[in-house]
Amino acid sequence: xxxxxxxxxxxxxxxxxxxxxxxxxxxxxxxxxxxxxxxxxxxxxxxxxxxxxxxxxxxxxxxxxxxxxxxxxxxxxxxxxxxxxxxxxxxxxxxxxxxxxxxxxxxxx
Amino acid sequence: xxxxxxxxxxxxxxxxxxxxxxxxxxxxxxxxxxxxxxxxxxxxxxxxxxxxxxxxxxxxxxxxxxxxxxxxxxxxxxxxxxxxxxxxxxxxxxxxxxxxxxxxxxxxxxxxxxxxxx
Numbered sequence: 001x002x003x004x005x006x007x008x009x010x011x012x013x014x015x016x017x018x019x020x021x022x023x024x025x026x027x028x029x030x031x032x033x034x035x036x037x038x039x040x041x042x043x044x045x046x047x048x049x050x051x052x053x054x055x056x057x058x059x060x061x062x063x064x065x066x067x068x069x070x071x072x073x074x075x076x077x078x079x080x081x082x083x084x085x086x087x088x089x090x091x092x093x094x095x096x097x098x099x100x101x102x103x104x105x106x107x108x109x
Numbered sequence: 110x111x112x113x114x115x116x117x118x119x120x121x122x123x124x125x126x127x128x129x130x131x132x133x134x135x136x137x138x139x140x141x142x143x144x145x146x147x148x149x150x151x152x153x154x155x156x157x158x159x160x161x162x163x164x165x166x167x168x169x170x171x172x173x174x175x176x177x178x179x180x181x182x183x184x185x186x187x188x189x190x191x192x193x194x195x196x197x198x199x200x201x202x203x204x205x206x207x208x209x210x211x212x213x214x215x216x217x218x219x220x221x222x223x224x225x226x227x
Contacts, residue, residue, distance in 0.1 A: 033215065042202050042218040043153070087152060097143070097216060099152040 002026045002098035006088050011106045012078055020073045020086050020103045028093015034062050034073045035087040037102065043087055047073065075105070083107045111137050113205050115219035122193055123227055130188045130222045132203030138183035139205035143216060144176075147200040159186050193226045200224075 003025040012018040024032070031050040035043035049055055049064035049071060061074040075082055085102040092098060112135040122128050132142055141160050145153040157173075159165040159180035167173045177189040186205075190197055200223055204216035 035218075040200075040221075040223070042221045044218070045215055048215060096155055096158065097153075098155070101152045 002090065002092060004088055004090055004098055004100035006086075006100040006103045008101070009104045009106070011108060014078055014080060014107055014109050016078050018075045018078060018105060020075075020088075020105070022071045022073070022088035022100055024069045024071070024088070024090045024100075026069075026090050026092045026098060029066060030091040030093065030095055032062075032064055032071050033089040033091070033097065034060075034071075035089060037085045037087055039085075046086075078107045080107050080109070111205075111217040113139075113203065113217045113219040115201075115203055115222050117222060118220060119223040119225075121225045121227065124194055125192055127189055127191045128193055128224060130190075130201055130203075130224075132186045132188070132205065132219050134184045134205045134217070137205075137207055137217075139186070139207065140183065141206050142180055142186040143204045143206075144178060144186075144188050145202045145204070147202060147221075153202060156188075190224065193224070195226045198224055198226045 006022045033048050034046040036046050037043040047062035054063045059076045064071045083106050085104050087102045088100040089097045114133045116131045144156045146156050147153045155168050156171045157165045157167045157178050159178050161180050161183050165178035180186040200221050202221040203219045206216045
């Protein structure tokens with residue numbers, strides 16, 4: 001089966017930076033996604049990496065290293081509304097998405 | 110942008126009854142739709158993949174006779190939970206994509222359906 005690991009919880013201060021790490025072991029690889037999910041709602045797409053390197057989109061950046069099965073999501077200039085669960089998901093060789101358990105980020109004033 | 114809707118957004122039913130959940134792609138044709146289940150404080154688990162006009166492919170451990178999936182058109186897939194029991198209470202989320210094998214394509218998620226079985 002697929003194995004995707006990310007920390008359970010992280011806390012940071014408003015305006016700060018937080019980095020959420022994700023390591024994975026999957027059967028085949030066709031891209032890594034990061035989603036944001038607020039409680040009781042569906043995930044919303046944040047970023048997509050299929051090649052090694054950094055993808056930047058506004059306050060959010062995502063990095064991928066396929067050789068070591070590693071990604072991180074970087075959230076800059078944290079705002080209170082960024083408090084949510086962040087899901088790392090890998091698309092495997094069958095083009096199915098496998099999700100990590102999610103990292104709950106709490107932003108404090 | 111691509112919008113996926115689900116109906117109903119929440120449902121409460123008695124044990125032993127069946128519940129149907131609809132998933133619609135509103136502004137694009139969804140060749141493939143996915144059904145996920147999420148228990149409290151857990152991540153999304155893929156239940157099945159359905160392609161328009163063909164039978165759904167179920168993940169290991171998911172009973173295809175209990176979770177009936179129909180993808181009759183390019184904009185609609187339905188999930189029917191038959192003979193629901195309290196342990197089926199969960200958050201059911203669908204997603205849709207235009208093609209399952211485009212490396213740059215993403216899945217667009219519906220808002221989810223909260224099922225509570227009494």
